[in-house]
Amino acid sequence: MPRADSRDARPDAGRRPAPPDEAALVARVAAADRAAFEALYRAYYPRLRRFLERMTRRLPLVEEVLNDTMMVVWRRAHTYDRVSKVSTWIFAIAYRQALKALSRVDDAVPPADGDEAVPAHAQPESVLQREQWRAHLGQALGALSAEQRAVIELTYYNGYACREVAEIMGCPVDTVKTRMFYARRKLKTLLALNAEDAI
Amino acid sequence: MSGRVLRFEGAAHLEAERLLPWYVNGTLEGEELARIEQHLTECARCQRELTWQRELQAACAGAEAAADAGPALQRLRERLDAEPGGGRRPLFGELRRGWKGSRPWLRWAVAAQFAAVAALAGALAFQGRPALYRTLGAADKPPRAAGDLVVVFDPGLDEAAMRRLLRASGARIVDGPTETGAYVLDVPDGHETGALEALRAARGVVLVERLNADGGK
Numbered sequence: 001m002p003r004a005d006s007r008d009a010r011p012d013a014g015r016r017p018a019p020p021d022e023a024a025l026v027a028r029v030a031a032a033d034r035a036a037f038e039a040l041y042r043a044y045y046p047r048l049r050r051f052l053e054r055m056t057r058r059l060p061l062v063e064e065v066l067n068d069t070m071m072v073v074w075r076r077a078h079t080y081d082r083v084s085k086v087s088t089w090i091f092a093i094a095y096r097q098a099l100k101a102l103s104r105v106d107d108a109v110p111p112a113d114g115d116e117a118v119p120a121h122a123q124p125e126s127v128l129q130r131e132q133w134r135a136h137l138g139q140a141l142g143a144l145s146a147e148q149r150a151v152i153e154l155t156y157y158n159g160y161a162c163r164e165v166a167e168i169m170g171c172p173v174d175t176v177k178t179r180m181f182y183a184r185r186k187l188k189t190l191l192a193l194n195a196e197d198a199i
Numbered sequence: 200m201s202g203r204v205l206r207f208e209g210a211a212h213l214e215a216e217r218l219l220p221w222y223v224n225g226t227l228e229g230e231e232l233a234r235i236e237q238h239l240t241e242c243a244r245c246q247r248e249l250t251w252q253r254e255l256q257a258a259c260a261g262a263e264a265a266a267d268a269g270p271a272l273q274r275l276r277e278r279l280d281a282e283p284g285g286g287r288r289p290l291f292g293e294l295r296r297g298w299k300g301s302r303p304w305l306r307w308a309v310a311a312q313f314a315a316v317a318a319l320a321g322a323l324a325f326q327g328r329p330a331l332y333r334t335l336g337a338a339d340k341p342p343r344a345a346g347d348l349v350v351v352f353d354p355g356l357d358e359a360a361m362r363r364l365l366r367a368s369g370a371r372i373v374d375g376p377t378e379t380g381a382y383v384l385d386v387p388d389g390h391e392t393g394a395l396e397a398l399r400a401a402r403g404v405v406l407v408e409r410l411n412a413d414g415g416k
């Protein structure tokens with residue numbers, strides 16, 4: 001569910017200029033520098049945590065996947081090629097780790113939010129409607145696949161370019177566009193259904 | 200004529216429909232951006248879609264988890280400490296596989312000499328040996344231990360030439376190749392500088408550095 005608090009909202013998080021020393025930090029991690037590794041961990045913890053929460057929607061999995069991700073960063077830091085951004089490299093690892101974890105626990109039906117149905121609108125007009133719309137959106141997102149949620153999160157929250165999302169998801173750019181297209185269509189369908197249910 | 204225009208507009212609409220999310224997040228550039236901006240001036244459906252997507256973006260803009268990284272990091276530290284080699288793969292197994300079966304040479308070894316050596320040194324430091332070497336030019340002076348030089352050979356160098364080089368410099372391989380294609384050499388005491396210079400001057404050697412950073416022996 002989107003949080004009301006927007007103090008730390010960073011819709012352009014993916015495009016915030018990467019600290020120039022991030023690549024240097026990874027080089028130090030490649031040299032088994034634990035202090036550098038911990039600095040990288042702390043820098044990425046909030047971003048990865050949010051991404052994994054939104055993508056998996058399984059809170060008990062999040063820390064495990066996050067730590068598995070950083071374990072791979074620790075072991076494979078020497079393979080970081082400096083061609084991609086450090087952040088897309090790390091997010092690509094997190095994405096794969098999340099898919100792996102989900103396939104282990106796959107129970108097909110994502111956990112329901114259990115919210116009471118309230119009227120949803122195709123487009124929110126008032127503040128109250130916006131709150132309701134967002135509540136429904138949260139539920140609708142739960143009905144998407146993890147891949148679809150990832151593409152939405154990486155685009156609208158992290159602010160990655162289409163090419164970077166493709167890099168992170170390890171698929172062609174056209175697949176990203178298609179995945180996003182169907183994700184949006186499904187969201188709209190679900191939001192419209194919700195609106196009808198409430199009548 | 201009008202059919203062609205319609206088809207063209209249809210294509211523009213389909214493209215815009217698929218690219219709007221990246222127009223919304225501000226990452227479109229160049230011709231793509233220009234085409235979308237042009238199409239938006241003339242397509243009511245895409246304008247409505249744009250409004251909807253901006254709502255979606257705003258709804259996604261919640262805060263990052265404010266949770267403290269500390270406890271999770273502590274659990275990861277414990278995992279790292281518990282694994283042999285601090286979670287890194289050991290080097291010795293690779294040596295036994297011999298020259299021919301060795302891992303492919305790391306292609307960027309030349310471009311990333313520092314990283315190659317640093318990764319090797321890091322891996323060594325986590326095998327439970329003394330920290331032989333941390334980073335090139337590190338200020339601290341680690342203790343001397345087995346292995347004096349780290350060398351990366353040219354991928355085109357054949358085995359016989361490699362042996363000749365090693366014999367000529369009095370060095371023998373004690374470890375490697377690592378994943379980055381580096382070997383650790385042992386050189387008789389007092390001959391380190393000579394061997395280092397000989398290898399540096401030799402064709403077929405991409406990189407050679409001392410393992411102990413103090414440089415003087």
Ligand SMILES: [Zn+2]
Pocket residue numbers: 211212213215216238242243244245
């Ligand atoms: Zn259009």
